[in-house]
Every structure is written in structure tokens, then in C-alpha cells.
Amino acid sequence: MAVSRECTQTASSVAAVGIRACRMAWLHASNLWPEVQEKLADLPCSGENLFGDMGRDLKNHDLKNHHETLPQLSASASDPPSSIKKPSRPSSRRSFYTQQKYYLPLPPGFARPILLLGAAPINRELLDPSRPPSRPQLREFDWRVVQALCFPALQLHTTSSVMQVSQEEFEKAKEQLKSLKEDPGNEVKLKLYGLFKQASQGPCNVPKPGMLDFVNKAKWDAWNSLGSLSKDNARQAYIDLVSSLVSMKSPKEKTASDSKSKYQTLEVITQDNITKIMLNRPQKKNAITTQMYNEIMQALEEAGKDDSVITVFTGSGDYYCSGNDLNNFMNIPPSGKEKMAEDSAVMLEKFVSHFINFPKPLIAVVNGPAVGISVTLLGLFDIVYATERATFQTPFSQLAQSPEGCSSFLFPRIMGFAKANEILIFNKVLTAVEACDRGLVTEVFPDTTFQKEVWARLKNYAKLPKNSLAFSKQLIRGMDKEKLHIVNTQECKLLKERWLSDECMNAIIDFFQKKSKL
Known part of the structure; x- marks a missing residue:
């Protein structure tokens, strides 16, 4: 079954499966997962020869419930992810090889291959870009758009219950911020604003305010500076920053x-x-x-x-x-x-x-x-x-x-x-x-x-x-x-x-x- 470009260009999500989260990651696009399962079913040994236990987990796992909560990423063949580099010569490091000939370094801790949408699932024999695939059947699993992910497992929330805890901590941090008696200063407030928007809405997606709109421009810069930081990481950074403010001695x-x-x-x-x-x-x-x-x-x-x-x-x-x-x-x-x-x-x-x-x-x-x-x-x-x-x-x-x-x-x-x-x-x-x-x-x-009126006035002066x-x-x-x-x-x-x-x-x-x- 051919996979349409529209389908593969939809937003992707990352999750880890079961106790093997340290070794596994995959992409999920809306309405695409059934096709992924079907492709896996067509492979020899249902993909297990290529992916081992991860193949079984990928085949059986239903990502439907994770679609709204997992971080979103996307890329196309004409606009590859910034983390994918095209070296001038073959690299000695372990890399993924795709038909567009982009290379994604494989970080420590990932001994097994990771599923690539837009390229064949790659095994160890394909880590050398000078060698052609030794299994012709892999060429049938050929998609047109490159979308690759390789995140350290420790940065992934492995279950929906962990995600729920993180969201609860995020809500708690918002309440703790309201209880602060001391103004943390404009620099910290802008950082909090940027992290909150990134955690809630993802990367900055609003037009840049005009040069004379100083306040909104400063807020936009704080949000935009976070780039493609995931919602999970932004949420955690927000929680950590609020915790540090609350724990500081008054x-x-x-x-x-x-x-x-x-x-x-x-x-x-x-x-x-x-x-x-x-x-x-x-x-x-x-x-x-x-x-x-x-x-x-x-x-x-x-x-x-x-x-x-x-x-x-x-x-x-x-x-x-x-x-x-x-x-x-x-x-x-x-x-x-x-x-x-x-x-x-x-x-x-x-x-x-x-x-x-x-x-x-x-x-x-x-x-x-x-x-x-x-x-x-x-x-x-x-x-x-x-x-x-x-x-x-x-x-x-x-x-x-x-x-x-x-x-x-x-x-x-x-x-x-x-x-x-x-x-x-x-x-x-x-x-x-x-x-x-x-x-x-x-x-x-x-x-x-005297004291009440004067000090109320002085506190207002101190906010200037x-x-x-x-x-x-x-x-x-x-x-x-x-x-x-x-x-x-x-x-x-x-x-x-x-x-x-x-x-x-x-x-x-x-x-x-x-x-x-x-």
C-alpha cells in the first residue's frame, strides 16, 4: 500500500513502550499507524528479525491515546530536520542512512535501530552508506518523506500515567507562582512566559509584533527563543524554575x-x-x-x-x-x-x-x-x-x-x-x-x-x-x-x-x- 505525502507530512509524536523504553522510539502520524502495522506485517517474521522485541511492541501497540499529549515534530524531504546533517564524506560514527542521503547520528544508549518514516527500516548492515541493502525486500518499504527521531530515552515520558503526573506538577507550579510575594524581575518573568507558552502551545506560531510594541515583542522573543523545545521539556523547565523561586529564602x-x-x-x-x-x-x-x-x-x-x-x-x-x-x-x-x-x-x-x-x-x-x-x-x-x-x-x-x-x-x-x-x-x-x-x-x-497609608504608597513606588x-x-x-x-x-x-x-x-x-x- 502506498503512503500519501499528505499522510506522512502530518504532525509526529514520540513515545516509548513498556520496560524497553530506554531502547525504543518511533514516529506516529495521524491515520498513519494502521499503515505502519500493515507494513510490519508484510516484513519477514513481522519485523522481529529487524527490531527484535521492539518490532513486536511496535506491531501491537496502539498509539491512539497518545496523539494529543506527545510532542509534535514534522519534516519533509525538501526541508529535512535541522539535526540531520549531510557530511562531505562517510562518517565513522553509527548513522542512519536514508534514500535522501541524510545522516542522523545515533546517540549513546541506542544499540538497536530506530524506525524511520521516509526511508526503509535500517538494520546494522545499512549503517555504512557505501553498502547497498542486503535484503531486497526492504526496498518495498520505501516512503517518500524523511522524518527521523532519536531522543535519549531518559527524556521520554514512558506511560500516560507519568504524563498525567507531569501535567499535575505543571498545574501545581502555576498555582505556586501565584503565591510568590516577591517580584522575580522582568528577565525571570519573560523566561516563565516563554516556557509556559512553549509547554502549552508548542513552538512560537504567532507573527512577530512591531518594533514599537515593546512589551509584546519582548514576550514574543522569549517564546521564540525556545525554538523547537518539546512541550514536555518546556513543562519540566517551567516546573524547575518555579520550584527554584519558591524554595529561595525570602x-x-x-x-x-x-x-x-x-x-x-x-x-x-x-x-x-x-x-x-x-x-x-x-x-x-x-x-x-x-x-x-x-x-x-x-x-x-x-x-x-x-x-x-x-x-x-x-x-x-x-x-x-x-x-x-x-x-x-x-x-x-x-x-x-x-x-x-x-x-x-x-x-x-x-x-x-x-x-x-x-x-x-x-x-x-x-x-x-x-x-x-x-x-x-x-x-x-x-x-x-x-x-x-x-x-x-x-x-x-x-x-x-x-x-x-x-x-x-x-x-x-x-x-x-x-x-x-x-x-x-x-x-x-x-x-x-x-x-x-x-x-x-x-x-x-x-x-x-500614617503607617498604613504611607507604606501602601511606598509599595506602589517600588513596583516602578x-x-x-x-x-x-x-x-x-x-x-x-x-x-x-x-x-x-x-x-x-x-x-x-x-x-x-x-x-x-x-x-x-x-x-x-x-x-x-x-
Whole structure:
């Protein structure tokens, strides 16, 4: 019986039979299998001399139930499979020989021949392309279209029950993906999309979107890049990728444990693409010690390099920050106050430089009163949200000191010289609403809903494109960066002089005496 070209060009399926799956593979085309069985029946010993036990299995097995679930492949004589090569000279490796003279390397593990549609079933005598077939009857089994498959047995699902398990795992992986709390990033999401489409529909079969359709083009590229990857392999790759995402330790758990070991005065947590740096000395109203200065610089360095989109500063307890811990000035080392003032000025300049140079959006969540340097630094933040009970004070003149944190340059720019002088020189305490009116605070929230409203907004910010936010900040801040460093140096130089003055030391002593009387 002649086999029509239309019949042989239909989609092919691969399966393995029984316990001999490691040694057997075959092609199956719609409505073709009865003809294959009939051809086998016409061969001597029903094909068993050629294929051994595989011949019996091929003859008796019904592939009808596998047609929808097995991976599809097809090829024609004019367009042979890409895995079939035409060498310039006979190869020394074991190969299949067909009438179109294409060669398909036989991988390790397949000692027996594999059925070829479009050529005679080949036995070992035909592995040498220079030798003609020794069994003339094989020429009667001559088909016109070359379609060849040779897959490692370990990549084949051998039974329908295994296929069912794989499909169940695939469905489970889809549900697990929905439970992920962290965004895995665009690259991973595109990979997941491509694998899902390949596992569900096979190779990419839709037109390429236009160049301006960026999103759909990226998705199309992810799918199309998988080429002829089988549905089974795509399904397994999808399952493995989702499993690796689910099994990864959450950023919250990771950074929380790191926070305990690295920081004693801070709590640093990364979650939902947000790195939160919390001043954590609530019993001291989050007053900044020398240790805290160093830990904040370390936390900023790490936040600037991690995968988070934005970085948030806030305080633990009722206070945002009460400014410098004045005990820093009372613990004079044996080297003398000159050395202490020099070291403090160097540290402060370095500290403020970390805020000037920070590459990502920096947001202050002012949860209570703010004093001193915690106020002056706000000019270097990109957004400042405050609870309605927050207050803002810079008591530099009371302590015979001078402004820092680039406030001598930024505050007049933000609110004008007159209003800036009222705060920096004359110690005016601002309410949250007043600070907002002067441009120092972005927005004020009711204290009862402050945390809920602010963090909901921050999570939405963190979903924005990371690089776009960083580049935009650099564009906005870049023109002033050099100027800010100059201002920072000048402020620290003046502060060093103030710290060494008798006026400053007397003011600090008076502060502690008044405090002891309370």
C-alpha cells in the first residue's frame, strides 16, 4: 500500500513502550499507524528479525491515546530536520542512512535501530552508506518523506500515567507562582512566559509584533527563543524554575537575620523591593551615637547595591530621631579634644557624603519628632512623609554650633532665606503642617492611618522600573552634587571650630545641668 505525502507530512509524536523504553522510539502520524502495522506485517517474521522485541511492541501497540499529549515534530524531504546533517564524506560514527542521503547520528544508549518514516527500516548492515541493502525486500518499504527521531530515552515520558503526573506538577507550579510575594524581575518573568507558552502551545506560531510594541515583542522573543523545545521539556523547565523561586529564602528572612548579626543600633529589612533602615534606639529617642553613624553608612552602602528599588529611613518608637547623642561630646579621649573634634568632623563629612551620593530614591518616613541632623538631612531626601504629630527643630544656636547636612545651602533654596534663617539660626520649632507649607515635608498624614497609608504608597513606588527611577534622580540631583560636597566640607570645617570653642563646651555643659534638674 502506498503512503500519501499528505499522510506522512502530518504532525509526529514520540513515545516509548513498556520496560524497553530506554531502547525504543518511533514516529506516529495521524491515520498513519494502521499503515505502519500493515507494513510490519508484510516484513519477514513481522519485523522481529529487524527490531527484535521492539518490532513486536511496535506491531501491537496502539498509539491512539497518545496523539494529543506527545510532542509534535514534522519534516519533509525538501526541508529535512535541522539535526540531520549531510557530511562531505562517510562518517565513522553509527548513522542512519536514508534514500535522501541524510545522516542522523545515533546517540549513546541506542544499540538497536530506530524506525524511520521516509526511508526503509535500517538494520546494522545499512549503517555504512557505501553498502547497498542486503535484503531486497526492504526496498518495498520505501516512503517518500524523511522524518527521523532519536531522543535519549531518559527524556521520554514512558506511560500516560507519568504524563498525567507531569501535567499535575505543571498545574501545581502555576498555582505556586501565584503565591510568590516577591517580584522575580522582568528577565525571570519573560523566561516563565516563554516556557509556559512553549509547554502549552508548542513552538512560537504567532507573527512577530512591531518594533514599537515593546512589551509584546519582548514576550514574543522569549517564546521564540525556545525554538523547537518539546512541550514536555518546556513543562519540566517551567516546573524547575518555579520550584527554584519558591524554595529561595525570602529577602525578609535573609536580611532580618543579617540585621541581627551586623547592626546593633539599626534594623535593616528588605521586602517588596524596599530597603527599610530603621533607627533602633527607642529608649534614647533614637539619638545618634558614633556607632550608629558608622552603621548607617554601612547600611546605605549595602542598600545602594542591593536589588531594592527605593530606600526608606524611619525611626523606632515615638521619635523619628532626637539628633546627636550629646554623650559623644563628653567622652573625650586621652589624645585630647582636638583629636576628637578632627575625627568627628571627618566622620560627619563622610556620613553626609553617603546621602549626597546615594544612587536610589531616598524617602524619609518621619514617625515622630525630629531634631538636629535628622532634620537638616531631610533636604537630601527625595520625598519626606510625616505624621501630623511630628515636629522639626534644629537647636544649633542653643548649643553654640552651626548647621550641617548641607542645610545651609538647601534650606534657603527650599523655603527662602527668611524662613530658613528662622529655623537654622533662631531655633524655630516647626509643626508637620508648617514644615509641609515651607516645602521641607512632602505630605502630612493623620497619625492613626500614617503607617498604613504611607507604606501602601511606598509599595506602589517600588513596583516602578528600578533603573528609570535611579537615572531620573541622577538627572535631577546631578547638577548640584559637586556644589553639595563643597558645602558639606565647609560646614564640617566650621563645626570643628565650634566644637573646640569654649562657647560650645559651656553650652553643652549647661544642657546637661538643666537635664539633671528635670
